[in-house]
Amino acid sequence: MPKYETVRHVRHSAERMFELVADVEKYPEFLPMCEALTVRSRKERDSVTFLVADMTVGYKAIREAFTSQVILKPAENVIDVRYVDGPFKRMENRWRFDPTGEGGCDIHFFIDYEFKSRILGALMGAMFDRAFRMFSEAFEKRADTVYGSSAAV
Numbered sequence: 001m002p003k004y005e006t007v008r009h010v011r012h013s014a015e016r017m018f019e020l021v022a023d024v025e026k027y028p029e030f031l032p033m034c035e036a037l038t039v040r041s042r043k044e045r046d047s048v049t050f051l052v053a054d055m056t057v058g059y060k061a062i063r064e065a066f067t068s069q070v071i072l073k074p075a076e077n078v079i080d081v082r083y084v085d086g087p088f089k090r091m092e093n094r095w096r097f098d099p100t101g102e103g104g105c106d107i108h109f110f111i112d113y114e115f116k117s118r119i120l121g122a123l124m125g126a127m128f129d130r131a132f133r134m135f136s137e138a139f140e141k142r143a144d145t146v147y148g149s150s151a152a153v
Contacts, residue, residue: 003112004132012143014077014097014105020143021079021095022072024053030142032134033057033127040067048073052084059127064120066091077105089114109136 010017027034036056043050049072056065066086072079077098083091091113098106111132115121 002114003110005110006108006133006136008107008109008136008140009100009104010107010140010143011102011104011149012147013103014099015074016147017097017105017107017139017143018072018074018077018079018095020146021097021139022049022070022074024051024070026142027055030145031138033059033131035063036065047075057131059131062127068093083113087115087117087120089116107136107139 012020024037025039027037034055035058036054038054040052040054041050051070051072052067053070054065054067056063058064064087066088067084068091069082069084070079071082077096079095081091081093091111093111093113094108096108098108100106109132
């Protein structure tokens with residue numbers, strides 16, 4: 001049962017990093033192995049946004065698509081992702097953005113997943129592990145591009 005967790009300090013505010021990660025439609029522009037992302041639905045309730053999104057990931061000749069529910073909680077600077085359909089037996093993902101005293105934030109990224117098929121797990125598992133390790137860095141680089149490389153205000 002693969003799991004990956006990291007904490008990464010960035011020089012951008014928690015609010016800006018939350019906005020950047022919440023902008024899921026932009027993922028194919030910068031996220032490793034993300035080939036497509038389509039939001040099927042978007043609902044707001046009590047200042048929480050619920051998205052259902054289809055994401056296609058690929059590496060070389062392998063392509064897989066899956067559907068997840070993305071729950072955006074801006075008041076808490078938290079994004080929860082729950083698996084809906086696709087090649088996984090289960091998948092749970094959480095982003096948390098904690099402000100730091102110097103105007104930046106700590107990004108907490110956690111993912112726990114298991115493929116339905118052992119064969120697919122063997123084929124895609126190493127690729128997913130590598131991708132998750134690159135995700136935090138990809139978001140940090142994207143933030144520098146969008147917001148500039150100096151500290152956020």
